[in-house]
Amino acid sequence: MKYTRLALSLFAVGLLAACSSAPKTADQSAAVEDRSSGASSSGVDGNRVVAVDANAANGAGLAALKDPKSILSKRSVLFDYDSYVVKDQYRSLIEAHAKFLVANPKMKMLIQGNTDERGSREYNLALGQKRADAVKKALSLLGVTEAQLESVSLGEEKPSCGDASEACWSANRRGDMLYSGEF
Amino acid sequence: MHSRILSVLRSAAPVCVLALASSLAQAQLAIEITGAGTNRMPVAIASFEGESALPRAVTDVVRADLERSGLFKMVELGPTPMGADAPVDFARIRSKGADSVAVGTIAPNGSGRYQVQVRLLDAAKQATLGSQAMVMAPAQYRTTGHRIADFIYEKLTGEPGVFSTRIAYVLKSGSRYELQIADADGSNAQTALASREPIISPSWSPDGSRLAYVSFEAKKPVVYVHSLATGQRNVAANFKGSNSAPAWSPDGRRLAVVLTKDGQSQLYSVSADGSGVQRLASSSGIDTEPSWSSDGMIYFTSDRGGSPQVYRVPAGGGDAQRVTFEGSYNVSPRPSPDGKSLVYVSRNGGRFQITMLDLASRQTQILTDSSKDESPSFAPNGRMVLYATEVGGRGVLSAVSSDGRVKQRLSVQSGDVREPAWGPQPRN
Numbered sequence: 001m002k003y004t005r006l007a008l009s010l011f012a013v014g015l016l017a018a019c020s021s022a023p024k025t026a027d028q029s030a031a032v033e034d035r036s037s038g039a040s041s042s043g044v045d046g047n048r049v050v051a052v053d054a055n056a057a058n059g060a061g062l063a064a065l066k067d068p069k070s071i072l073s074k075r076s077v078l079f080d081y082d083s084y085v086v087k088d089q090y091r092s093l094i095e096a097h098a099k100f101l102v103a104n105p106k107m108k109m110l111i112q113g114n115t116d117e118r119g120s121r122e123y124n125l126a127l128g129q130k131r132a133d134a135v136k137k138a139l140s141l142l143g144v145t146e147a148q149l150e151s152v153s154l155g156e157e158k159p160s161c162g163d164a165s166e167a168c169w170s171a172n173r174r175g176d177m178l179y180s181g182e183f
Numbered sequence: 184m185h186s187r188i189l190s191v192l193r194s195a196a197p198v199c200v201l202a203l204a205s206s207l208a209q210a211q212l213a214i215e216i217t218g219a220g221t222n223r224m225p226v227a228i229a230s231f232e233g234e235s236a237l238p239r240a241v242t243d244v245v246r247a248d249l250e251r252s253g254l255f256k257m258v259e260l261g262p263t264p265m266g267a268d269a270p271v272d273f274a275r276i277r278s279k280g281a282d283s284v285a286v287g288t289i290a291p292n293g294s295g296r297y298q299v300q301v302r303l304l305d306a307a308k309q310a311t312l313g314s315q316a317m318v319m320a321p322a323q324y325r326t327t328g329h330r331i332a333d334f335i336y337e338k339l340t341g342e343p344g345v346f347s348t349r350i351a352y353v354l355k356s357g358s359r360y361e362l363q364i365a366d367a368d369g370s371n372a373q374t375a376l377a378s379r380e381p382i383i384s385p386s387w388s389p390d391g392s393r394l395a396y397v398s399f400e401a402k403k404p405v406v407y408v409h410s411l412a413t414g415q416r417n418v419a420a421n422f423k424g425s426n427s428a429p430a431w432s433p434d435g436r437r438l439a440v441v442l443t444k445d446g447q448s449q450l451y452s453v454s455a456d457g458s459g460v461q462r463l464a465s466s467s468g469i470d471t472e473p474s475w476s477s478d479g480m481i482y483f484t485s486d487r488g489g490s491p492q493v494y495r496v497p498a499g500g501g502d503a504q505r506v507t508f509e510g511s512y513n514v515s516p517r518p519s520p521d522g523k524s525l526v527y528v529s530r531n532g533g534r535f536q537i538t539m540l541d542l543a544s545r546q547t548q549i550l551t552d553s554s555k556d557e558s559p560s561f562a563p564n565g566r567m568v569l570y571a572t573e574v575g576g577r578g579v580l581s582a583v584s585s586d587g588r589v590k591q592r593l594s595v596q597s598g599d600v601r602e603p604a605w606g607p608q609p610r611n
Contacts, residue, residue: 123471
């Protein structure tokens with residue numbers, strides 16, 4: 001019963017045991033797949049250790065991506081309610097990231113758009129895409145190549161704040177910029 | 184208001200679930216009936232002769248199924264079994280108030296299995312309405328009960344029952360997401376996919392063997408097709424950008440999907456193996472949430488007119504036509520199996536509610552009194568609509584009859600249940 005004890009102790013510290021050892025048998029009507037082993041962070045978590053290919057960018061620039069004193073460590077663009085326009089207050093942030101990407105053409109960026117929780121999940125996925133696209137367009141206009149950028153949406157699925165309040169909803173209307181190695 | 188909680192026993196749980204035995208009590212879906220029809224048919228299901236030899240009574244499953252449908256009133260006859268071929272005391276049945284009665288016999292057939300015979304009788308006419316015979320293994324008492332309930336339901340209402348169908352949904356507990364499959368009564372829940380990233384939009388293939396869904400395990404939405412019996416899955420759409428909202432074509436060969444590879448969210452179709460991508464429609468706005476109807480249309484949500492509304496386009500190509508006009512937010516359309524009506528989510532003064540539209544008369548009816556309804560899907564007989572909503576801050580599944588009268592709720596003791604999809608009739 002070693003497996004069971006292990007599972008229960010993991011459960012006790014708030015982690016659910018992986019189920020990948022469940023045998024797949026064709027006579028059971030639903031076999032189990034497990035996708036739990038990957039990292040769970042969506043990118044802006046300060047505790048996460050990111051493996052970076054040192055050949056991909058110059059070392060000083062990479063350090064800046066993590067340096068809290070550098071503007072490049074800031075990765076989120078917040079949007080107004082029902083809006084898909086990058087506000088003027090983010091101009092210097094977008095410019096700094098565009099400059100970095102132009103200087104490091106091997107670096108790629110994944111832009112994840114997010115929405116608040118109200119309404120249809122799939123329609124919110126489409127609205128989050130509009131936010132990611134707005135960030136992508138702003139970077140493209142500053143010379144970042146199409147091959148370096150991918151805009152995707154997480155819709156309402158990955159809120160940074162979980163309460164049903166206006167403060168939370170506004171924190172969740174955002175675009176996040178992730179670099180190679182962070183996604 | 185009739186209220187009753189049926190606690191559901193889990194049998195034949197997969198290894199994954201056994202390892203989490205301490206969480207079993209929290210993971211069971213329990214069904215609560217929160218509203219019933221006004222003119223329920225009084226039916227008596229006698230205890231079957233010989234069923235006491237089984238681990239659990241088949242007739243308990245039959246009664247629970249029929250009761251839950253909201254269309255029948257169960258009349259108690261007491262514990263004395265009534266065999267399929269024994270004479271029936273119709274005067275006693277009528278005196279108890281039942282219009283019809285089911286009797287049956289379950290007997291060992293000599294090879295470790297049981298022969299089941301069921302007879303349904305009209306108590307007033309004193310005539311047989313129909314008979315059913317099948318062979319079952321003792322562990323199949325639940326499946327057998329669902330099939331008997333389907334038989335009785337069809338004989339008494341003229342429509343096929345849906346007690347043998349399955350549902351898919353996503354259970355979120357903490358940071359863990361599980362795509363689960365359960366019987367329509369919430370029992371026998373099995374996990375098809377477990378992930379630490381979200382899973383949304385499960386969609387059943389027409390033959391019930393596969394699910395298409397959106398998983399975020401690659402840090403972006405990707406559409407997968409998953410064979411339930413083997414656990415094998417393939418990527419159906421992983422283009423640059425987002426890939427979402429899969430919906431099977433009625434022939435089970437293609438999926439309508441939403442892609443952003445060419446810009447905004449737009450409708451495409453792909454083969455189930457991911458090949459042969461084709462554009463289905465174009466607009467300058469968002470097009471999403473496609474759903475195929477039995478009459479060759481694709482219903483979808485679009486904000487091309489300024490607010491999200493339901494449109495439809497012929498699956499073979501053609502002009503899109505607007506379908507909803509009331510209000511500023513009508514999303515997640517699902518055509519009924521007969522193609523005559525449409526269910527969707529409408530926003531009414533800040534409340535998101537399940538709404539039914541009769542496509543011929545253009546009459547609409549709000550079916551629910553909740554405020555965070557999402558993801559409606561029809562039962563294969565069109566009689567009920569399954570959807571997700573919130574009660575006390577937690578995600579639960581609810582079902583409402585197409586006329587709004589019968590209401591049920593399916594919930595787990597902890598965790599959020601969401602993204603339901605009602606599966607097709609099983610193929611025997």
